Amino acid sequence: MKKTMQKIKIGIFMGILLLPSLLWYGIRLISPETYARLDYDLGEKTQVAFPEKFDPKDYTRKLEEYYNDNVPFRSQMISLRQKLSGLLERGYTGYLRDRLARLLYGDEAEGFFAPQTVGDIVLLGRHDWLFYTGDDSISYYRGTNLLEEEQMRYNMSLMEQLQELCDERGIRLQFLLLPNKELVYYEYMPSYTIENQTRRTETFVDYVEQHSDIHIVYPLRELWQAKENWQTYHRYDTHWNHAGAFIGTQELYRALDMPITDLSSLEVTQCDVSTSDLMILGGLDATQYPVEYDYAVNYRPEVTLTNVSGDKLPSGTYYAESDCGNGQSLVFIGDSFRCFMIDYLVKDFSSSIITYRETSDYRTDYPEEVVRGIRNADVLVVEAVDRYDSRLYPAIQKLIEILQTETD
Secondary structure (H helix, E strand, O other): OHHHHHHHHHHHHHHHHHHHHHHHHHHHHHOHHHHHHOOOOHHHHOOOOOOOOOOOOOHHHHHHHHHHHHOOOHHHHHHHHHHHHHHHHHHHHHHHHHHHHHHHHOHHHOOOOOOOEEOOOEEEOHHHOEEEOOOOHHHHHHOOOOOOHHHHHHHHHHHHHHHHHHHHHOOEEEEEEEOOHHHHOHHHOOOOOOOOOOOHHHHHHHHHHHHOOOOEEOOHHHHHHHOOOOOOEOOOOOOEOHHHHHHHHHHHHHHOOOOOOOHHHOEEEEEEOOOOHHHHHOOOOHHHOOOOEEEEEEOOOOOOEEEEEEOOOOOOEEEEEEOOOOOOEEEEEEOHHHHHHHHHHOOOOOEEEEEEOOOOOOOOOOOHHHHHHHHOOOEEEEEEEHHHHHHHHHHHHHHHHHHHHHHO
């Protein structure tokens, strides 16, 4: 009897292992159309090769890795898992979390929203908002990473050096720092203890403006105010959207004494979002979340662009000329937040070079055409978002080298 039960158990186990493969190849044989719809191509999708050499030390591990990567119905099971995880997560955050908090900690826990991450770097926020926890973003939010005065003084000295070189050449220099999404949409953040209400960038901006003539644009309050009428950051991505980028661009123009345009005076329509990186990084099922929209801003349609080249990707360089008539050349050096500003910037300068701050390993080896553009610019903008502020200063050092090289 015992041997019979063992055979049955072995048979059930082998059936569990073999049935998916038999069913999979049965579908392939009987109904190629259905097989094609399942979108499974072993030759293209597998990343793990079948272990051809037998090594008793790790053969079973390699075999397991191969099977995990090539298991039939893999993409369907992943999708099902994401849907199930999404349903469970929404049930927990929507109905159980607050009740459990009150049960454990009493009525004073009302409104408490415990931090929870998925995919290691995606933070689940209130009302289905997602936030990024990488690059020390939570320290920026909590105000626990303020700069020491010595470091602020050194950073400011680099800004002053670059300012002096730009003044000698007649280049209008403007520094632009942008707030992390967590600081703008703080109301959707989980419950964290805020150590300093004035965070790292605000503290540094105040220090610089108290101890030098350098002016830094940091449009935190403007983005706060704009929330009354516009969503300014993506719900499922760490970047700002087209409305936020437009408001930030106008604050840059205000500092440069350029004409300002109110977003509400333009034709603005809803459009599909072009990015939802946090959804992907967290492995979340988009069907379990409300649909998000971006804005299409009809800005200066009368301006024509010419000699356009390059791309608007985060690591790319974009070149354009326009017939806007101001006769000014712009060089804009920044991170991925600059990408949504491009459509506005290129229509307000006769020529524009908009490029990534780093090429690789935080280096700043710009192409020769960018170097020439820097030396001959009328306006030079150097930008960084909060969490990348430390990368701003190697870029400033490189700009100092570029402007010193030709004059020495």
